[in-house]
Every structure is written in C-alpha cells, then in structure tokens.
Amino acid sequence: MIFTPDSIKKQEFKKSFRGFDKEEVHAFLEKLSTEFESLFNENEALKTELEGAKQKLEKYLQIENKIQETLTDTETKSSQIIKDAKLQAGEILRLAEEKSTELLQKSREEADKLKSTVINLREEKEILLTKLKTVINYQAHLLEIKVEEAGEEIKESRRPEPSSGVEVDVNDIVQKLL
Numbered sequence: 001m002i003f004t005p006d007s008i009k010k011q012e013f014k015k016s017f018r019g020f021d022k023e024e025v026h027a028f029l030e031k032l033s034t035e036f037e038s039l040f041n042e043n044e045a046l047k048t049e050l051e052g053a054k055q056k057l058e059k060y061l062q063i064e065n066k067i068q069e070t071l072t073d074t075e076t077k078s079s080q081i082i083k084d085a086k087l088q089a090g091e092i093l094r095l096a097e098e099k100s101t102e103l104l105q106k107s108r109e110e111a112d113k114l115k116s117t118v119i120n121l122r123e124e125k126e127i128l129l130t131k132l133k134t135v136i137n138y139q140a141h142l143l144e145i146k147v148e149e150a151g152e153e154i155k156e157s158r159r160p161e162p163s164s165g166v167e168v169d170v171n172d173i174v175q176k177l178l
Helices: 005-009 022-157 170-177
Strands: none
Touching: 005 022, 022 170
C-alpha cells in the first residue's frame, strides 16, 4: 500500500471497546499527514530538480563530447598541417639546394671559360707583340737601308758627310702603341 497524505487522513480504524482515544488518534494522523505531505512535496520538488539536473548534465555531456571531437579534429588537422608544412619546407630546401648547386656549377664553368679566354688572349697578345716587334724591326731595317741608299746618293752628288745610323727602339714603339 502506497501512502499519500490523503490516504493517511482518511484512514479508518475498527472500533474496539478499550481502544485508543479517537480524537488523539485523529490529531496524530493529522500531524503525520501534514509532515508526510511536506516530505512528499519536498521529495517531488527534489525529483523535479534532479530531473532538471540530469537534463543539464546530459546537455553538458553532449557539449563536452562535441568539444572533445572538435579538439581531436583540430589536433589531427593541426598535426597534418604541420606535417604538410614540414614536407613543403623540406621540398623547398631540396629545390633551393639543387638550384644553388646548379648555379655554383654554372659559375665554376663560366669562371673556367673566362680563365681559358684570358689565357688565350694573353697568348694572342704575346704572339701579336712578337709579330709587331718583327714588323717594326723589319721596317727599321728597311728604313736603315733606305737611309743608307739615300746617303750614298747624296755622297755621289755632294761632298762626303759622315753617315749616321738610324736607331729604332722597338720596345718604346710597342709601349706607345699599347
């Protein structure tokens, strides 16, 4: 049997010859009913409050789960982004190293070509200087011959004069031409 405040108030007892005082029993039952009603109402209020707390807890648990999922997704995505960034940085470094190696190789090849060209130009300069000195010496020699021939013609037509040789400084001429 479930007790309610009304069932306590309406409880009927059998009458017996020497039983309890009817008024006293009714007064006690009235107090008991009032106290039980108060406890019953408090229990109902606590049940309602507990149900509300359960609903809030359920909402908070759902929010917590969503936050956990979001956090996990964010960690996964950030890890992937970091991994991708590291791969991309590695690729950029690799390409930069390849490019620098290639540029360095080209620079070395160009430097070797320039050295070779400078050496060739120096050799050609020496050859040209030698040829120029030869031409100047030859021309000086021809000039001396012409001067001597001119001197002999003058001797035949005039009185004899001492002949002066023509001296040509080949190195001085070459330096002036350069």
